[in-house]
Amino acid sequence: MARLSLLSTPLFLGAILLGMSGCGASEPGKQTVSTAPAAGHPANPRVLIETSKGNITVELFPGNAPQSVGNFLNYVKTGFYEGLIFHRVIPGFMIQGGGMTPDMAEKPKNAPIPNEADNGLKNLRGTLAMARTGDPDSASSQFFINVADNAFLDHRGKSYDTWGYAVFGQVVGGMDVVDAIVAVPRGDRGPYQDVPVEPVVMKRVTMLPEAAAPTAGAKQ
Numbered sequence: 539m540a541r542l543s544l545l546s547t548p549l550f551l552g553a554i555l556l557g558m559s560g561c562g563a564s565e566p567g568k569q570t571v572s573t574a575p576a577a578g579h580p581a582n583p584r585v586l587i588e589t590s591k592g593n594i595t596v597e598l599f600p601g602n603a604p605q606s607v608g609n610f611l612n613y614v615k616t617g618f619y620e621g622l623i624f625h626r627v628i629p630g631f632m633i634q635g636g637g638m639t640p641d642m643a644e645k646p647k648n649a650p651i652p653n654e655a656d657n658g659l660k661n662l663r664g665t666l667a668m669a670r671t672g673d674p675d676s677a678s679s680q681f682f683i684n685v686a687d688n689a690f691l692d693h694r695g696k697s698y699d700t701w702g703y704a705v706f707g708q709v710v711g712g713m714d715v716v717d718a719i720v721a722v723p724r725g726d727r728g729p730y731q732d733v734p735v736e737p738v739v740m741k742r743v744t745m746l747p748e749a750a751a752p753t754a755g756a757k758q
Contacts, residue, residue, distance in 0.1 A: 567687045571658035573599045573708070583607070584710065584746040585614055589624070590739045591718050594683075595711035595746070596666050603654040603706035606668050606677070610706065611745070613679050618645070619743040626682075626732050627720045633738075634669055634682040640737040642727050647679040655693040659705035662687050664716070666707035674701035683709060685720045 575582055579601075587594040600607040613619055613636070622645060624635035637644055653674040661667055665684050668677035682703075684691075693702035709716060719738050727733040 567660065567662045569659060569662065571602065573597075573602055573659070575601055581748060583611065583748070585611075585707075586742075586744050586746055587619075587712075587740055588742040588744075589715065589719070590737070590741060591722075592715035593712050594709060594715050596707045597710045598666075598707040599659070599705075602657045602659055603704055605651050606654050606704050606706035609648070609651045609668075609678075610681065612648070614743050614745060617743075618647075618679060619740050622740050624719055624734065624738040624740070625730065627722060627724055627734055627738075628732050629720050630686055631688065631720075632682040632684050632686075633716060633719050634680060635738075635740065636669070637678075637680040640739060642730055642733070645679070650676045650678045653677065653701050654704040654706070655702035656696070657693075657704065660687070660689065661691040661703060661705055664709040664713055665705045666709065667691070667703045667705045670703065672698070674698065677704065683716050685716060 573582070582600065583598045585596050585598065587596065598607045598610065619636055621639065622636060623638055623640050624633045625638040625642065626634040637647065639645060650670075650673075651668075653668075653670070655674075659665070661684050663684055663686050667682055667684065669680035669682050670677040691703045694700040719734075722738065723735045724732050725735055
């Protein structure tokens with residue numbers, strides 16, 4: 539029953555059982571889809587995640603994953619993430635958070651959103667993606683940060699088993715903090731596995747001031 543319980547606090551464990559392809563390299567692979575905003579459009583929003591292990595800055599990609607980004611920013615703006623933890627950390631794979639309190643209680647969340655994993659973005663090291671259960675369209679508040687290139691999480695088709703996990707952002711500062719979080723001692727807490735022994739808390743999660751919009755002809 540422990541495995542089943544973990545499915546209710548996403549990331550779908552079947553993905554792990556398929557085998558993790560990440561190599562743990564310090565440099566990620568390259569996206570084949572542009573994430574830059576169009577000339578004259580606002581710069582991609584950035585969010586600061588202040589944790590008990592240090593700060594992480596992420597850049598979001600609304601042009602590639604508008605519903606995932608809008609959903610995440612709604613949680614950010616309402617202060618939903620403050621005080622929650624990274625409740626699942628697996629070296630060579632990812633860190634997951636955004637839904638559980640330090641006592642491993644699940645915080646009530648909003649309705650799920652459609653899966654945008656077919657946007658062409660890959661689950662590369664440092665990318666931010668939506669966690670979910672086995673249902674492709676079950677993502678809500680929880681997210682994860684890949685610590686390796688995890689190609690087996692990418693969209694491969696529109697069946698139940700091949701939909702993949704929607705990437706909607708990228709760590710642009712504090713990847714050393716992500717690496718520190720994934721390396722903390724971990725164990726079991728009731729039905730939950732790979733839980734940090736000492737909670738890694740998101741103290742504040744806030745939007746950063748908007749950067750200047752790119753100008754026409756600017757290199758991305």
